[in-house]
C-alpha cells in the first residue's frame with residue numbers, strides 16, 4: 001500500500017539547532033491545523049555551509065550568500081519540499097525570485113552570550129587571550145573593547161564550539177542566546193551581552209519559514225504561525241542589510257524594538273578591527289522605509305573610501 005501524500009514537507013539542515021527549529025515549526029503546524037506529527041515530513045539537507053567546516057575559512061570565504069540555504073531553496077523551488085525552515089540571519093537578503101519568507105515565529109532573545117570556562121566576562125579575559133569566533137561582526141565588536149584579543153577561527157555547530165572551549169582551543173567565544181536556549185544550553189552562558197554594545201546580527205533569533213511565491217495553499221497553512229511584530233522587525237533589519245549590500249564581509253549589527261508607539265531600528269557597521277564604527281537610528285511605522293533609511297544613513301556616514309575595505 002502506498003503511504004498517503006504528506007500534508008506538508010519541511011526541509012531543514014541537519015544540525016541539532018536546525019532540527020530543533022524544524023520540529024518547533026512542525027509542532028506549531030500540527031497545533032494550528034489539528035494534525036498528527038506524521039502528517040508533516042521533515043527532510044534533512046546538507047548545505048555548502050555544513051560541508052565546509054574547515055577551520056581557516058570564514059563564511060565570506062566559502063561564498064557568502066545562501067551558503068546555508070541553497071540546497072533547501074532548490075528543493076523548495078523544484079517542489080520536492082513545501083516549506084524551508086531557516087535561522088533568518090542565515091538567509092541571504094537576495095532571495096530567489098520565486099521564493100518568499102512568508103512567516104516568522106516569535107523572536108527568541110536577540111542577544112549574544114559570552115561563554116568561557118575560565119573567566120566571567122570579556123573584561124576579565126587576560127591580556128592577549130584567544131577569542132574564538134568566525135563571525136567578523138563578533139570579532140570586530142570584541143576587538144573594539146579589547147584590541148589585545150587574538151581571534152581564533154571557530155566553526156562548527158553550537159555543540160562543537162562549546163566542546164572546543166572545553167578542549168582549550170580558545171579562552172572564550174560568543175554565541176547567540178537564541179540558539180543556546182533552543183538547545184537547552186543557555187546555562188552555558190557566562191554573561192549575556194548588552195545588545196547596544198554588542199549589537200546582534202540582523203535577524204538574529206528569528207526562525208523564518210520559506211515557501212514558493214504564489215503558493216496560496218502553503219501561504220494559508222503557514223499564516224497562523226506568523227508573529228507580526230517579529231515579521232516587521234526582520235523586514236526592517238533585512239532591508240537595512242540589503243542596502244548595505246549584506247555581504248558577509250561586512251560587520252553589521254541591528255537592533256529593533258517597539259517603543260510603544262513606533263518601531264525603532266538601530267544599525268551599526270564596524271571596521272574589521274572594531275576601531276571605527278558608525279551608528280544610525282530611525283523611528284517609524286513602515287519596516288522597509290526604516291531599513292532603507294538606516295542603511296542609507298550608515299552608508300553616507302561611512303563614505304565610499306571607508307567602504308572599500310570590504311571589497312578589497
Ligand SMILES: NCc1[nH]cc(CCC(=O)O)c1CC(=O)O
Nearest residue numbers: 087090175176178179204205206
Ligand atoms: N551562524 C550560525 C547561526 N545561525 C543562527 C544561529 C543562532 C540562532 C538564531 O540566531 O536564530 C547561529 C549560531 C550562533 O550564531 O550562535
